[in-house]
Every structure is written in structure tokens, then in C-alpha cells.
Amino acid sequence: MRRLGLVLCIALLIGGCDTNAVYKEYTDIEDGKWYIKNAPSFSFEITDASQPYNIYYNLRNSLSYGYFNLYLTRYLRDATGKEIESRLDELVLMDPKTGKPNGDGLGDLFDHKFLIKRNYHFPKTGKYTMQIxxxxxxxxxxxxxxxxxxxxxxxxxH
Known part of the structure; x- marks a missing residue:
């Protein structure tokens, strides 16, 4: 009975985390080696342009990652492929002084969720692609x- 309760709690935690998510997707980096030419793209549909959205990076790294930060360039494009914006972002994965990892860790893997845009209004409904x-x-x-x-x-x- 106790085990069933634990399973239910975990299921609720996992299922209840992203109730507002309209899109969530990851791309695994083969062998943990991210080549510059490898620029994953994520395509999603916006059905309500009057609604504000928060957009996040999701990142998983190993403790063996050699830097405290990570620079990424993101490109947001509309359905026609027109670039709406591109921007360089710095993600801080570890405390620069202590080396203590940020994020949620399990073993030597750490998951991070970084806010890219808060209360963003897409110009119109339709398909969008973010490339990283x-x-x-x-x-x-x-x-x-x-x-x-x-x-x-x-x-x-309000």
C-alpha cells in the first residue's frame, strides 16, 4: 500500500508540472558531443496569439562538463521561415566560484530549465520553429x- 502511494505521488508530481505547457521537446546529443554544425530545431503550433507565453531552454549536462556556463544562439522563425529574432544567451550551469552545480541532479546528470522569454506574444497564430x-x-x-x-x-x- 505504501509503495502504491509513493507511485501515485510521483505520477502526480510528474504529470502536474507542466499543465500550462503547449509544447515540450528534447533532442538528445549523441554521445554527449555537441558539434557546432548540430543545431537542433523545435517546431510548435501557436493557436492563440492573444495569449502570453513563457519560453524556456531545457538542458541536461554531465558533471564532467568543463565550464560553469554555456553560450547558445537561438533563432525564432515563423511558418514562412522568416527570422523573427536571433539572440545569444548565457546559461549558468554551475556556481563560478564553488563549482557547485545548479539545476536538479541525479547521479552525475543535471537538468536545467532557463527562462528565455517571459510573457511573450507571438505575432500571429501558426507554426513557429526555434533552432538552437x-x-x-x-x-x-x-x-x-x-x-x-x-x-x-x-x-x-492585469
Whole structure:
């Protein structure tokens, strides 16, 4: 009985985390070696352009990752392929002084969720694509296990 209760709690935690998510996807980085030419793309549909959205990076790295931070370039394109924006972002994966990892860890793997855009209004309904490229200039960049994005409905602001 106790085990069933634990299973139910875990299921509720997992299922209840992203109730506002309209899109969540990861791409695994083969052998944890992220080549500069490997720029994963994530395509999603926006059905309500009046709704604000929060957009996040999802990242998994190994403790063996050699830097405290990670630079990524993101490209947001509309259904026609027109670039709406591109931007360089810095993600801080570990405390620069202590080396203590940020994020949620299990063994030597750490998961991170970084806010990219808060209360973003897409210009119109339709399909959008976000492409992500590592910008660390090490090729390949080692010990990045997966990268992804989450698009969530934001709480309405009044």
C-alpha cells in the first residue's frame, strides 16, 4: 500500500508540472558531443496569439562538463521561415566560484530549465520553429546530453 502511494505521488508530481505547457521537446546529443554544425530545431503550433507565453531552454549536462556556463544562439522563425529574432544567451550551469552545480541532479546528470522569454506574444497564430546552436567554439562541446525547449501559457497580467 505504501509503495502504491509513493507511485501515485510521483505520477502526480510528474504529470502536474507542466499543465500550462503547449509544447515540450528534447533532442538528445549523441554521445554527449555537441558539434557546432548540430543545431537542433523545435517546431510548435501557436493557436492563440492573444495569449502570453513563457519560453524556456531545457538542458541536461554531465558533471564532467568543463565550464560553469554555456553560450547558445537561438533563432525564432515563423511558418514562412522568416527570422523573427536571433539572440545569444548565457546559461549558468554551475556556481563560478564553488563549482557547485545548479539545476536538479541525479547521479552525475543535471537538468536545467532557463527562462528565455517571459510573457511573450507571438505575432500571429501558426507554426513557429526555434533552432538552437552551441556557441562555445569548442567543437565538439563535451558532456551536454540533451537540449530542448518548453513553451507554456503565461499567467495573464492585469
Amino acid at each position: 546552436r552551441q556557441y562555445m567554439r569548442q567543437d565538439p562541446l563535451l558532456n551536454i546530453m540533451s537540449i530542448g525547449i518548453t513553451v507554456e501559457k503565461a499567467a495573464p497580467t
